[in-house]
Amino acid sequence: MRSPLSLALVGLGLTLAIVGAAAPTDLTVQVTTEPPGLDLTATPASATAAVVHYNVQECLVKVDRHGKLVPWLAERWHTADGRVYTFFLKRGVKFHNGRELKAADVKFAIERARNPETRHPHREHYASIQEITVKDDATITFILTQPNPDFLLNLARQGSVIYPREAVETLKSAPVGTGPYVLAEWVRGDRIVFRRNPDYHVAGLPRIERVTWRFIADPNAALAGLKAGDIDASLFGLGPEHVTGLRKDGRFTVIVGDTTNDVIMAMNNLRKPYTDARVRRAITHAIDKREVLEGAMFGMGKILGSNVDPLNPYYVDLAGALPYDQAKARKLLAEAGYPNGFEAVLKVSPQYPYTVRTGEIIAHQLSRVGVRVRIEQIEWGQWLARVYCRPPCTTPEYDLTIIGHAESWDLGNYANPKYYFRYDSPELQELYRKSQATVDDKARRALYVQMQRRLVEDAPVVFLYMHPRLAVARKGLQGLWQDLPALSGDLSEVSWAPTK
Amino acid sequence: MRRHLLRRGAAFVATLFFVSVLVFVVIRVLPGDPAQLIMGTEGSPEAVARLREALGLNRPLAAQYVDWAGRALHGDLGVSIQYDLPVTRLIVSRLPVTVPLTLMAAAFMIVIAVPLGLYAATRHRHAGDYVTMVLSQLGIAIPAFWLGLLLILLFSVRLGWLQSGGFEGWRQGLGAGLRSLLLPAIALGVFQAAVLIRATRSAVLDVLGEEYVRTARAKGVPEVSVIGKHAFRNALIPVVTVAGFQLGHLLAGSIVLETVFALPGLGRLALGAIAARDLPLVQGVTVFVAGTIVLVNFLVDLAYGLLDPRIRYE
Numbered sequence A: 001m002r003s004p005l006s007l008a009l010v011g012l013g014l015t016l017a018i019v020g021a022a023a024p025t026d027l028t029v030q031v032t033t034e035p036p037g038l039d040l041t042a043t044p045a046s047a048t049a050a051v052v053h054y055n056v057q058e059c060l061v062k063v064d065r066h067g068k069l070v071p072w073l074a075e076r077w078h079t080a081d082g083r084v085y086t087f088f089l090k091r092g093v094k095f096h097n098g099r100e101l102k103a104a105d106v107k108f109a110i111e112r113a114r115n116p117e118t119r120h121p122h123r124e125h126y127a128s129i130q131e132i133t134v135k136d137d138a139t140i141t142f143i144l145t146q147p148n149p150d151f152l153l154n155l156a157r158q159g160s161v162i163y164p165r166e167a168v169e170t171l172k173s174a175p176v177g178t179g180p181y182v183l184a185e186w187v188r189g190d191r192i193v194f195r196r197n198p199d200y201h202v203a204g205l206p207r208i209e210r211v212t213w214r215f216i217a218d219p220n221a222a223l224a225g226l227k228a229g230d231i232d233a234s235l236f237g238l239g240p241e242h243v244t245g246l247r248k249d250g251r252f253t254v255i256v257g258d259t260t261n262d263v264i265m266a267m268n269n270l271r272k273p274y275t276d277a278r279v280r281r282a283i284t285h286a287i288d289k290r291e292v293l294e295g296a297m298f299g300m301g302k303i304l305g306s307n308v309d310p311l312n313p314y315y316v317d318l319a320g321a322l323p324y325d326q327a328k329a330r331k332l333l334a335e336a337g338y339p340n341g342f343e344a345v346l347k348v349s350p351q352y353p354y355t356v357r358t359g360e361i362i363a364h365q366l367s368r369v370g371v372r373v374r375i376e377q378i379e380w381g382q383w384l385a386r387v388y389c390r391p392p393c394t395t396p397e398y399d400l401t402i403i404g405h406a407e408s409w410d411l412g413n414y415a416n417p418k419y420y421f422r423y424d425s426p427e428l429q430e431l432y433r434k435s436q437a438t439v440d441d442k443a444r445r446a447l448y449v450q451m452q453r454r455l456v457e458d459a460p461v462v463f464l465y466m467h468p469r470l471a472v473a474r475k476g477l478q479g480l481w482q483d484l485p486a487l488s489g490d491l492s493e494v495s496w497a498p499t500k
Numbered sequence B: 001m002r003r004h005l006l007r008r009g010a011a012f013v014a015t016l017f018f019v020s021v022l023v024f025v026v027i028r029v030l031p032g033d034p035a036q037l038i039m040g041t042e043g044s045p046e047a048v049a050r051l052r053e054a055l056g057l058n059r060p061l062a063a064q065y066v067d068w069a070g071r072a073l074h075g076d077l078g079v080s081i082q083y084d085l086p087v088t089r090l091i092v093s094r095l096p097v098t099v100p101l102t103l104m105a106a107a108f109m110i111v112i113a114v115p116l117g118l119y120a121a122t123r124h125r126h127a128g129d130y131v132t133m134v135l136s137q138l139g140i141a142i143p144a145f146w147l148g149l150l151l152i153l154l155f156s157v158r159l160g161w162l163q164s165g166g167f168e169g170w171r172q173g174l175g176a177g178l179r180s181l182l183l184p185a186i187a188l189g190v191f192q193a194a195v196l197i198r199a200t201r202s203a204v205l206d207v208l209g210e211e212y213v214r215t216a217r218a219k220g221v222p223e224v225s226v227i228g229k230h231a232f233r234n235a236l237i238p239v240v241t242v243a244g245f246q247l248g249h250l251l252a253g254s255i256v257l258e259t260v261f262a263l264p265g266l267g268r269l270a271l272g273a274i275a276a277r278d279l280p281l282v283q284g285v286t287v288f289v290a291g292t293i294v295l296v297n298f299l300v301d302l303a304y305g306l307l308d309p310r311i312r313y314e
Helices: A004-020 A046-052 A103-114 A151-156 A165-170 A219-228 A240-247 A277-286 A289-297 A326-335 A353-367 A380-387 A411-415 A426-435 A441-458 B002-029 B034-039 B045-054 B061-073 B087-122 B127-141 B144-158 B174-208 B211-218 B223-260 B266-275 B279-307
Strands: A026-031 A061-063 A069-071 A074-079 A084-089 A129-136 A139-144 A181-187 A191-196 A210-215 A252-257 A262-267 A342-348 A371-377 A400-405 A461-466 A469-474
Touching: A026 A046, A026 A219, A061 A151, A069 A074, A069 A151, A084 A103, A103 A129, A103 A139, A103 A165, A219 A240, A219 B144, A219 B223, A240 A252, A240 A469, A262 A277, A262 A353, A277 A326, A277 A353, A277 A441, A277 A461, A289 A353, A289 A461, A342 A353, A342 A380, A353 A371, A353 A400, A380 A400, A380 B034, A411 A426, A411 A441, A426 A441, B002 B061, B002 B279, B034 B045, B061 B279, B087 B127, B087 B174, B087 B223, B087 B266, B087 B279, B127 B174, B144 B174, B144 B223, B174 B223, B211 B223, B223 B266, B223 B279, B266 B279
Parallel strands: A026 A210, A342 A371, A342 A400
Antiparallel strands: A061 A069, A074 A084, A084 A139, A129 A139, A181 A191, A191 A210, A252 A469, A262 A400, A262 A461
16 A cells, blocks of 8 residues: 555545545435335325435426426326316336336326225325326326316325336335436335436436435434534424524524424314313413414424415415413403313323423413413324324313324315314305315415414414424535425435535 | 253243233233324324224234234244334344344443452452442443433544444444444443442452452462452352343343434334334334343353352252
């Protein structure tokens, strides 16, 4: 090694490294949870969507970074009456196995999603489809039973990904799609590795050669990994308490954006005294949401007044609708027959630390109007079984609970009297039913506004705040989504800035 | 000796049986339906019901157990729900991390603890003894995960010598593999070393008060020989007992450190499996770990006989 030649080689190497200084081509990102399987057509897990959706597998339609529905594998579509949609597929799109995408693949994937024999978690998204016909390799028509304003949105969801028929057996461990990245390796418990798809149908993308997803559950370990340079970006799972320090650190960019994750305090509308809308409104008035946001989220996020998130085009700012007003809260409680307040149990799961912190602040605030809250921490499995109350559970076992609802367009939950809020309002149900049959955007928006006002009036739950999107990236990494209108860790447009 | 072996063998099988039944029952009694957890707050009730059926969760518990145990006897621990891979294969794939990690921690523990314990005993009630005791108290008090984070902050973030976590695998070479395990092994070994220092010290102190030690000293046997040959050899039995128990604790402790250091080991496999209510995987890993611990205790038993010829099992 001490020979002049090798020294010269080392010198040359160093020089090249300095002169070349090409932008790095690899990327290591951290996520908290390992996907429980990679098949988007079998699991609704957000950890799966984060990794696979838009990166490995794509849909006819895409929810873009601004929350807009854009044509994707379909170049465009046409509908005259909102009941018959014809999609014209982008030509020359190749699956990762080299075969070209054809209309028959779309038909196969969507029909399989509708098939009761499969384990698709959201068959209801395709319930309005009556028939799918293939005109030619690039043209496909969907006939609906009746116009459905959510039809295109449903085709953009994670469960509507298009994959080749011959790869259906391997979806769970080796999904094949049309995305910018090809799954290269899944070392269970440790990482998932992508390599660049050289045949990607969007010219010039992706710009990263190799992406490594690492699963690090402990946020402190993730932060240490960032600081030590072992990971380039943390996409999900960090809380405001973790990123505050990094905001001051010049080596990193902290992204704070919007999400569709609405954090609410649900009240069991079946249980006294929460059967009384006056009590529910009183509780809302007794909560200082500004203080909650400051205390629990370090001021990051946005205050909500209804269950429509700021990324939704029908969002109306109702943050001030039932303002913090202790006197009013006491008056309403007295009217409802509780001049001295009452006792309540608030169940939260430490799986989501922000819910516990939020609960502590709210318990304190409610005590000022006489509502004595005892906080009970329960494990996530128990929460799902008892509070969320899926069969065999028949009656939700809780007074109050706090959780974030991450799904977009989930107002339907309030129109479902079986949902764990047990909120049963014929007026809202009627409005929702109408909104699901109205294709005209203006009319539909009006219905959404009406629904939101109804929710403020009835206060079935306390709408607290929108959980912020928090991501941290090393300086120089560009193209990450600012907001999260979809539960995807989309890395298609990510690249490293050229270094000087 | 043969009867003893048979007895221990029977105890081994019985322990495994009880552990497996216990795990089987406890996991199912816990609230939190696996199908529900897999589907989260999204999937529809029908989808959950379909999944329950696909997983065989609607069958009677006893039938599920007999089925599982029968196949386990042939080495088939079932198929993991979340990974869709044979449980046996998943366990085997994690051993290259957990086994070296545990062994490194054990080696660290023994190399540090036994000499320090001996040293403290011979310096009984002197400064060296007190310093060692304070250090071991500290080692017992510091939580392993916190020590792990401190080590990461110092060696990865500040000095940049070692990775902050993750495991590239042995394909990167022996050195790279050992380097990834170094910090977690130290964090894991410190608590156990602290306990073992105390055990060694008191065992040696006990022996030093015995007649034969006084006799040896009176005969003019050199102190090195008194400590090394007479005292230490006889003190080894309690030390080996404690060390044997600690191997079990090391396996348990590795769950925490594998999480802090993001290592793909058995501990994290178990943790993830519990969180996801991946029943076949939880059962498989638990029975495997229990079996290993029972086996280690069995070996410790055998070691007694070798250490002290007076111990004969009849």
